[in-house]
Amino acid sequence: MNIELQGISKTYGSARALEGLDLSIEDSKCLALIGPSGGGKSTTLRLLAGIEKPTTGEILIDGSSLSNADEHLREYRKSIGIVFQAYNLFPHYSALENITLPLTKVHGYSEEDSIERARELLRRFHLLEHANKKPAELSGGQNQRVAIARALGHKPKLLMLDEPTSALDPEMTAEVLEVIEELVEGQKDVIIVTHQMGFAKRVADQVAIIADGKVAETGPPNQIFENPESNFTRRFLSRVLKY
Amino acid sequence: MLFAPQEDSNQDESKKSQLLSFLLAGLAFSLFTYFVFAAADYHWDWSSIYEYRQKFVNGWLASLLVSLAALFVSLLVGAATVIIQKSRFLPLRYSATIYVELVRGTPLLVQILFLFYVVADSLGLDNRYVVGVAALSLFSGAYISEIFRGAIESVGKSQLQSAKAIGLTHYQTYRYVIFPQALRRSLPALAGQMANIIKDSSLLSIIAIREFTLNAREVSALTFSSFESYLPLALGYLILTLPIMRMARVIEKRIRFET
Numbered sequence: 001m002n003i004e005l006q007g008i009s010k011t012y013g014s015a016r017a018l019e020g021l022d023l024s025i026e027d028s029k030c031l032a033l034i035g036p037s038g039g040g041k042s043t044t045l046r047l048l049a050g051i052e053k054p055t056t057g058e059i060l061i062d063g064s065s066l067s068n069a070d071e072h073l074r075e076y077r078k079s080i081g082i083v084f085q086a087y088n089l090f091p092h093y094s095a096l097e098n099i100t101l102p103l104t105k106v107h108g109y110s111e112e113d114s115i116e117r118a119r120e121l122l123r124r125f126h127l128l129e130h131a132n133k134k135p136a137e138l139s140g141g142q143n144q145r146v147a148i149a150r151a152l153g154h155k156p157k158l159l160m161l162d163e164p165t166s167a168l169d170p171e172m173t174a175e176v177l178e179v180i181e182e183l184v185e186g187q188k189d190v191i192i193v194t195h196q197m198g199f200a201k202r203v204a205d206q207v208a209i210i211a212d213g214k215v216a217e218t219g220p221p222n223q224i225f226e227n228p229e230s231n232f233t234r235r236f237l238s239r240v241l242k243y
Numbered sequence: 244m245l246f247a248p249q250e251d252s253n254q255d256e257s258k259k260s261q262l263l264s265f266l267l268a269g270l271a272f273s274l275f276t277y278f279v280f281a282a283a284d285y286h287w288d289w290s291s292i293y294e295y296r297q298k299f300v301n302g303w304l305a306s307l308l309v310s311l312a313a314l315f316v317s318l319l320v321g322a323a324t325v326i327i328q329k330s331r332f333l334p335l336r337y338s339a340t341i342y343v344e345l346v347r348g349t350p351l352l353v354q355i356l357f358l359f360y361v362v363a364d365s366l367g368l369d370n371r372y373v374v375g376v377a378a379l380s381l382f383s384g385a386y387i388s389e390i391f392r393g394a395i396e397s398v399g400k401s402q403l404q405s406a407k408a409i410g411l412t413h414y415q416t417y418r419y420v421i422f423p424q425a426l427r428r429s430l431p432a433l434a435g436q437m438a439n440i441i442k443d444s445s446l447l448s449i450i451a452i453r454e455f456t457l458n459a460r461e462v463s464a465l466t467f468s469s470f471e472s473y474l475p476l477a478l479g480y481l482i483l484t485l486p487i488m489r490m491a492r493v494i495e496k497r498i499r500f501e502t
Contacts, residue, residue, distance in 0.1 A: 051407055078410035088405040092423050101419060102409040150409065 001062055001158060001189040002026050003048065008057035009213075010043055017043040019213040021057070025206050030190045032204035032221075034197065036236065039211040041193045042162050048191060049160045050076045061158075078106055081151030081159040086167035088147050089135040095122065095146045096131040099153050107154045114153075121149040125179060141172025145179055152183075159183060161192045177203075197240060201225050209233050280470075291466040292475070302458030303479045309372065309454055310441045310483075313379035317440070318433075320384025325391040339388070346385035351446055354382055359450045375447040383440050390432045394425035427498055434491035438484040445480075455479055 005023040009016070018040045025031055033041045046052045047059060050066055050073040059066040066076060089098045096118050103114035122128045125145045135143050144164055151159055161180065165173040177196060181203050184190050194200060200207055200221060207224045209216040209232070217224060217233045228234045244260040245267070280287075327339040346354065355378045363374045398421050406416040448457035455476060463472035 049408065051404065074410055074412070077408060082408035084401065084405065084408070086401075088401055088408075090402065090405070090420055090424075092427065102411070105415055105419065106410040 001028060001031075001191075002060075003028070003031070003191075004058075004060035005044070005047075006058045006060075008044075008047065008054045008059065010040075010047065010052070011055050017213060018047075018054070021210070021214050023208055023215050023218065025208070025218065028189070028206040030184045030192070030204045031206045031208065032200035033191070033193045033208050033210055034195070034200055035210040035216070040213045041210045044210055045160055045162050045191065045193050049080065049082050050074075051082070078154070079156060079158075081148075081154075081156040083144070083147050083151050083159070083161040083164050085163040086140065086144070089143055089150070091135050094132045094134055095127060095138065095142075098135075098146060099150045102150065103153050117153060118149070121152060122146075125149055139172060140168045141175045144168065144172070144176045148176070148179055148183075152188075156188075158189045158191070161190065161194075163193050163195065165194070165196060195240075197225070197237075209236065211236065285470065287471065288468060289471055292462060292468060292471040295462045295465070298458045298462055299455070299475055299479065302453065302455035305453055305458075306441065306444050306455035306479075307483065309376055309379070309447065309452065310437070310444050312376045313383060313440050313444065314437050316376060316380035317383035317387050317436075320380055321387025321391055324384060324388035325395065328388070328392065329395075343385045343388055346382055347389075351378075351382050351443055352449060354378055355446055355449060371450050371452055375444075375450060375452045379440060379444060379447070382443065383436060386439075387433065387436055390429045390436065391425065394429035394432075395421055397428055398424050431491045431495040431498070434487050434494065438487045438491075441483050441487075442480060 003023065003025040005021055008018050008021040010018040021040065021044065023044075033044060035041050043052070047054050048061070053068050053073070066073065089095075090101070093101060096115065099118035099121060100109075100111075100114040103109040103117060104111060109117065119128060119131065122131050125148070127142060127145060127149070130138055130142060130146075135146070138146065148159075148161075148164070164180070165176050168176060173196065177199050180190060180192065181199075184203055192199075192204070202221075204221050206218065207221050208218045209224065209230075211232060216236075217228060217230045219229075224233065225237065228237060244257070245264055247256055248254040324339050324343065327335050328343075330336050330339075355375070358378045358381070359371065359374050363369070368374060402420055402424075403416065406420045411419065444454060445456035447454055448460065451457065459472045459476040463469055466472070
């Protein structure tokens, strides 16, 4: 995928989340957005996912511009898959129903086709035995894998994940990150906001450090982690990698 | 065995101690009632009342039917009000708010009289049962709209974001995500509201609707009795409201367990 963000700013009331952010990524399979909390990573992802609109600036995904029209943005969101930090499944539906809902209501699948597709995904993520359980009956890691399955239901080319493991313990984090790594190997394009530096190093081919509403540095992970250009990146990485 | 187990112990109170405690509490209430009436030197005479038993049954059934009709209509009124309150057209939104505040801020008795003697009269509506159900429904609908509003607003922001992310339209988000959850969460309060409607229906006697309270008062007047008429009246309402309130508790427990 190719991503181009030009002069993006985003304000919520009087709070400025992004201030003139520029980012240009070419031909990436897995882009990791990392940086301090409150620095603008998640906002950047929500703009890329078409969930929110920038206050100013332009976003180009594979050369085509994201418009500000609601209907256009909904069509765009339908073409990608999105996973949030936690609690993004619907608690009143079973795991299976959570996956079939967008397939039947948004993507025009028949009832049987959607169930078949959902079961295929649940089998792949070793969740088939939990198909009829509600989110409250599943562990955090299982829920997050169901959420990923839901995002993959309509076979999007591009998957966006906003801190998918931040609410999970280390073991569940590993089980979710494994799934994401498999996806990257399986020809999906992934943009991920994460605090897991090890994952960014190992799986991402491009890393962008976002802080204070701007991009501090971009580059392939070995360059960012071994030989960062900016002082900010150096300080940030030495702090987060210390323990 | 008359004490509940301590907060931090794992024991449940036994069925036997529950029953015994319940009987004791019931006995205390009965004794109190008995002595109050005894002190007032009240002479019970059930024979004259018994003749009019059919009047009680008819009134009880009328109250039940009126309440059920009012519950059904007030659910529609409540749902419509909450939808109008969420409308982006501000004059519409404010009319819903004014309606809710007026109804919640004035006595039901005044509303019934106003609706019957002013509104129904000017509309040429002379079926007092229709007016009665309408009055109860408008009254209860305002409360139900508040129940719905609270339940809708209790559906988390992350749910709305997820709905948006998977591409649901605004309407689909309400239909598949917000309403099913909001409805479940509002069930206990709705059951409580049903109990309120049943009790409030007694005020319809003021416009001569032949419901339970009016009939009991008539029997009382005909037989020159008082509590021989009003005691069955109270019991008749309890038969309806106790199971409903019990049901509300059970639903509440189940919902708490599920989320």
